Amino acid sequence: MAAGATLNAASRKAILAAADSARVQRFVQTHGMRLGAARFVAGETMDDSIAALRRLNAQGLHANTTLLGEAVHDEATTQKVVAEYEEIIRRIDTEKLNANVALKLTHLGLDVSEDLAYANVSRLLELGSFIRIDMEQSAYVEATLRIYRRLREAGYDRIGTVLQAYLYRTPDDLDALLPLAPNLRLVKGAYLEPPDIAYPQKADVDAMYGRLMERMLSGGGYTAIATHDEALIDRAIAYTDAHGIGRDHFEFQMLYGVRTQLQLDLVRRGYKVLVATPYGPEWYPYLMRRLGERPANLLFFVRNALR
Ligand code: FDA
Numbered sequence: 001m002a003a004g005a006t007l008n009a010a011s012r013k014a015i016l017a018a019a020d021s022a023r024v025q026r027f028v029q030t031h032g033m034r035l036g037a038a039r040f041v042a043g044e045t046m047d048d049s050i051a052a053l054r055r056l057n058a059q060g061l062h063a064n065t066t067l068l069g070e071a072v073h074d075e076a077t078t079q080k081v082v083a084e085y086e087e088i089i090r091r092i093d094t095e096k097l098n099a100n101v102a103l104k105l106t107h108l109g110l111d112v113s114e115d116l117a118y119a120n121v122s123r124l125l126e127l128g129s130f131i132r133i134d135m136e137q138s139a140y141v142e143a144t145l146r147i148y149r150r151l152r153e154a155g156y157d158r159i160g161t162v163l164q165a166y167l168y169r170t171p172d173d174l175d176a177l178l179p180l181a182p183n184l185r186l187v188k189g190a191y192l193e194p195p196d197i198a199y200p201q202k203a204d205v206d207a208m209y210g211r212l213m214e215r216m217l218s219g220g221g222y223t224a225i226a227t228h229d230e231a232l233i234d235r236a237i238a239y240t241d242a243h244g245i246g247r248d249h250f251e252f253q254m255l256y257g258v259r260t261q262l263q264l265d266l267v268r269r270g271y272k273v274l275v276a277t278p279y280g281p282e283w284y285p286y287l288m289r290r291l292g293e294r295p296a297n298l299l300f301f302v303r304n305a306l307r
Helices: 002-018 022-035 046-058 075-094 114-125 138-153 170-180 202-218 230-242 260-268 284-293 296-306
Strands: 062-067 099-103 131-133 159-164 183-187 222-226 250-255 273-279
Touching (some): 022 284, 046 075, 046 273, 062 075, 075 099, 075 114, 099 114, 114 138, 138 159, 138 170, 159 170, 260 273, 284 296
Parallel strands (some): 062 273, 099 131, 159 183, 222 250
16 A cells, blocks of 8 residues: 555656656647547537537536646737636536636746736636636746735635645645635645655645635635545545535546546436536646546556557
């Protein structure tokens, strides 16, 4: 068991490190969709995304959509990203889909300036739909939380963000946010972070997730429990039952293509489940993080390659 966990941690590190190699990137970008990326990504176009959202809604699942992309370094590109998000928000609205948008601030210009990212998100919030700001690498956490606060202070309430259980700082961040009755998604954390910033051992991350989840659920805001970990999902159900926390105060969230049966089982039991459903041509870093989470996914790719 301990040996398995060590092997998994080593594979995760190797996959996330290999993701930076130009050769790996070229190979995966050329063959990845055919080899299995389509399991995790709704497609490359907005029409693909809308079709996937419709299919999920028809099964009783809610969804969010994300135009894949990150680390944009010029303002003109961020304007194109904003324009595409404006269009998808309008289409979600027109087609009356149970869906919203989750986006990354480095896609909207955080690497150019904090003010640009803020301006771009507030422009999208003017459309009135709920938007969640994903959490990226630890270097962006401070700025992301600052922007979230600024938006709330400016009166935007239909906004949420994400906290990552693997970061040592997260319990303090949560305490600081709770007075705002925030809408928070809790995740374990998907990036390669050094041990002076984040728990290196999965068991510690899992334990911290459980504690943070209970604090969030009792904290008076809205909690999106984003995990495929059945032990934590069972714990959330037991905790909310025991403390009389209504189902309108929380939801489960999972990733497109991951634990689909579990998603449907929870819907059948009367829980709200949202499926995070990304699309777009820039799926490479997203796919590599999904492989890093579960090195066994590599086997899925290899099997497809051998077919
Ligand atoms: P864990 O890794 O323990 O997995 C539990 C079980 O789930 C596994 O045993 C396996 O069965 C299944 N599983 C998990 N990942 C899988 C995969 N990729 N493929 C196949 N099976 C898999 N992170 C972040 O840093 N910032 C963010 O904004 C987000 N946003 C986000 C939204 C949503 C809706 C989800 C579900 C996740 C994120 N994440 C994220 C990713 C998150 O940090 C984490 O890396 C993954 O959710 C995997 O961790 P689990 O909680 O599922 O547990």
